[in-house]
Amino acid sequence: MSDATLDPEDKKIIVLARSTRARNGAAEGAAVRDETGRTYSATNVALPSLTLSAIQVAVAMAVSGGAESLEAAALVTAGAGPSDDDRRAVRDLGAETLLVAGPDGTPRQS
Numbered sequence: 001m002s003d004a005t006l007d008p009e010d011k012k013i014i015v016l017a018r019s020t021r022a023r024n025g026a027a028e029g030a031a032v033r034d035e036t037g038r039t040y041s042a043t044n045v046a047l048p049s050l051t052l053s054a055i056q057v058a059v060a061m062a063v064s065g066g067a068e069s070l071e072a073a074a075l076v077t078a079g080a081g082p083s084d085d086d087r088r089a090v091r092d093l094g095a096e097t098l099l100v101a102g103p104d105g106t107p108r109q110s
Contacts, residue, residue, distance in 0.1 A: 006107065009033060010099055013074040016041040017054070018105045021076050029076040030054035032095070034067035055086035059093065070095035078103050 006014075013031040016039055021029025026043035030053070033039050042057035052060075055075055062070060070093040075082050081100045082090075090098050100108045 006099075009037075010072055010074070010097065013039060013041075013072060014076065014099060014101050014105055014107070017074045017076040018101065018103070021054070021103070026054070027077065027079065028054035030058040030074060032058045032062050032067075032073040032090070033071045034062050034065075035069045035071060036067075037071075038062075038065065038067070040065060040067075053083060053086050055082060055098075056089055059089045062093070067093065069093050072097040072099065074099040074101065076101045076103060076105065081108070 013033055016031035017029040020041040020043055024043045028044040031039055031041040040058050040061040042054050042061055044054045045052040073090045073095055102108055
C-alpha cells in the first residue's frame with residue numbers, strides 16, 4: 001500500500017495519529033473516524049494499574065462520545081502493529097479498515 005492510494009480521509013486519520021503520538025512522546029498513536037465523520041485520537045496508556053493500546057483508547061473515546069460505528073482506524077507505531085485485541089475493538093464497531101503506519105506516517109499495512 002502506498003500513500004498515493006489512500007483516501008484523503010484515511011490520510012487525515014494517519015496524520016492525527018502521528019501528531020498525537022509525537023506530541024505525547026508515546027509508543028503508539030491512533031485515530032478513528034466514526035459514522036458521522038468525527039475523529040478521535042489517542043496514545044497508549046501505560047500505568048502500573050492500567051495498560052491500554054492507543055487503538056483501545058481511541059475506540060473508547062469514540063464510544064464515550066456517542067459513536068455507534070466506525071468507518072476507519074489508524075495506528076502509528078514503530079512496533080509490530082496492532083494486536084488481535086486492537087483488531088477486535090475496531091471490528092466491534094463495524095470498521096473494516098485498520099491502517100498501520102510507521103512513525104514517519106508511511107503506511108505499512110491495513
